[in-house]
Structures are given as C-alpha cells and as structure tokens.
Amino acid sequence: LLGAWCAASNSDQQYLQIDLGGMRKVTRVTTQGRPGSSDYVSSYSLSFSQDGSSYTQHRTLYSLEQPFPSLQMLTGNSDGDTLRENRILPASHARYVRIQPTSWNGRICLRAELYG
Numbered sequence: 001l002l003g004a005w006c007a008a009s010n011s012d013q014q015y016l017q018i019d020l021g022g023m024r025k026v027t028r029v030t031t032q033g034r035p036g037s038s039d040y041v042s043s044y045s046l047s048f049s050q051d052g053s054s055y056t057q058h059r060t061l062y063s064l065e066q067p068f069p070s071l072q073m074l075t076g077n078s079d080g081d082t083l084r085e086n087r088i089l090p091a092s093h094a095r096y097v098r099i100q101p102t103s104w105n106g107r108i109c110l111r112a113e114l115y116g
Helices: none
Strands: 016-032 040-049 084-105 109-115
Touching (some): 016 040, 040 109, 084 109
Antiparallel strands (some): 016 084, 016 109, 040 084
C-alpha cells in the first residue's frame, strides 16, 4: 500500500480532485508526501468548483505590492512525512477542490486535508 494518492504519471497535467459532498468554505490546506519515502509535491496550485465541470483557479489577494491578482502557487512539502499548512486567502466556497502539482520530488504523491 502506498498510504497516499500517487499520480499515474509524473506530469503537470495530473491533479487530485476532492468532492466535499456539498458547498463548503475552504480556509486551509494541509499536505504531506508519501509516508516513509522521498515522494512528495513541493508546490501546487488550487482550483475550486461548485459543479465539478467549471473550475476557477485560486489567485492572490489584491495588494499595493501586487495590484493584479495572479495564480497563487502554494508551497508544498520537503519530505514525505512533515505536515505543511497553507491558508487560503480569501477563503473559497466550493464543492470540488483540485490540487494540481507544479513541482515534485520522486513520484507525485500526496496526502491532503481541507479545513473550513
């Protein structure tokens, strides 16, 4: 057993889709890699959907330093076991969440928890 979700291939087209069962507020994401291994996702992006077919990518908040919100890359893990938490600002309301790895070590493997 792997103890984690692992993509079928190491490609930036792979993603983990989570169905929350209904509309939920998402404020944090915690990730880990594959336990006891060097397989982990080191950065990723998030997309949110209400219907499972139309997705919106999570973007940064507007600020004076960044007047145009851009796609937010979230920092992932640096090993297979350590927890890494990212706050989602602004919080998102969705039923479906996609975690799309953008960089990784070894195989694309991760464990994830979403919080509201």
